[in-house]
Amino acid sequence: MLTVENAELHYGAALALRDVSIEIEADRITCILGRNGVGKSSLLRSIIGQHPLSFGDIRFNGETFTKKFAYDRARAGIGFVPQGREIFPLLTVKENLQVGFSAVKPDQRSFPPYLFELFPVLQDMLHRRGGDLSGGQQQQLAIARALVIRPKLLVLDEPTEGIQPSIIKDIARALVQLRDRGITILLVEQYLDFCRQIADHIYIMDRGEIVHSGKPETLDRSDVREYLTV
Numbered sequence: 001m002l003t004v005e006n007a008e009l010h011y012g013a014a015l016a017l018r019d020v021s022i023e024i025e026a027d028r029i030t031c032i033l034g035r036n037g038v039g040k041s042s043l044l045r046s047i048i049g050q051h052p053l054s055f056g057d058i059r060f061n062g063e064t065f066t067k068k069f070a071y072d073r074a075r076a077g078i079g080f081v082p083q084g085r086e087i088f089p090l091l092t093v094k095e096n097l098q099v100g101f102s103a104v105k106p107d108q109r110s111f112p113p114y115l116f117e118l119f120p121v122l123q124d125m126l127h128r129r130g131g132d133l134s135g136g137q138q139q140q141l142a143i144a145r146a147l148v149i150r151p152k153l154l155v156l157d158e159p160t161e162g163i164q165p166s167i168i169k170d171i172a173r174a175l176v177q178l179r180d181r182g183i184t185i186l187l188v189e190q191y192l193d194f195c196r197q198i199a200d201h202i203y204i205m206d207r208g209e210i211v212h213s214g215k216p217e218t219l220d221r222s223d224v225r226e227y228l229t230v
């Protein structure tokens with residue numbers, strides 16, 4: 001569904017991605033693991049159109065996306081859940097969700113019916129301010145906001161960061177349900193447990209490069225664990 005080929009990304013003179021190639025297969029959960037600062041967010045930024053590649057290509061469903069604007073990628077069906085959630089604290093939960101409507105046609109501006117089945121807490125809190133929600137609830141809101149565009153590919157940057165274990169379980173269950181509904185998922189994580197539970201395929205990054213690609217079982221190998229925060 002999504003291919004990144006020989007990607008290089010710079011911040012000024014600093015190289016953050018070095019010859020990165022990955023393939024995201026449809027209807028799977030692909031997880032990119034790696035420690036802090038290895039380039040995970042940079043790779044996602046290049047995929048959603050927030051930072052240009054200095055070399056390489058990105059293709060989505062066969063179409064070249066390398067130079068497309070972020071809003072075109074959202075319209076084409078790439079939903080994004082940023083690191084740190086970035087919900088709007090002064091808007092209500094409902095208004096936060098409606099922000100996603102800007103990327104869809106007027107006749108599609110309704111909440112997907114499964115949204116509140118996945119995250120019932122959001123229904124109860126529709127009129128509360130985003131900033132009044134707990135960290136875990138805010139993460140669920142950020143995921144729901146991305147789902148409002150009815151994405152084909154959902155991209156998440158460290159969805160478990162700073163979140164209590166009970167809500168991490170809810171998020172894991174939601175992502176598996178979304179995959180089973182036909183939404184392809186790409187997420188990056190620092191910690192392997194969450195990925196091992198839900199991933200169909202994993203990549204590991206180190207210092208701007210992909211250093212491993214395999215099934216989640218391969219995470220048990222000591223040469224693989226070297227690259228990770230366990």
Ligand SMILES: Nc1ncnc2c1ncn2[C@@H]1O[C@H](COP(=O)(O)OP(=O)(O)O)[C@@H](O)[C@H]1O
Nearest residue numbers: 011014016034035036037038039040041042043
């Ligand atoms: N906006 C930026 N300007 C300059 N350097 C950056 C910027 N964002 C990230 N970097 C650098 O790029 C490297 C990769 O960062 P990042 O992609 O955020 O890693 P990760 O998400 O794996 O923690 C780091 O060395 C980081 O300091």
Ligand SMILES: [Mg+2]
Nearest residue numbers: 040041042083
């Ligand atoms: Mg990051």
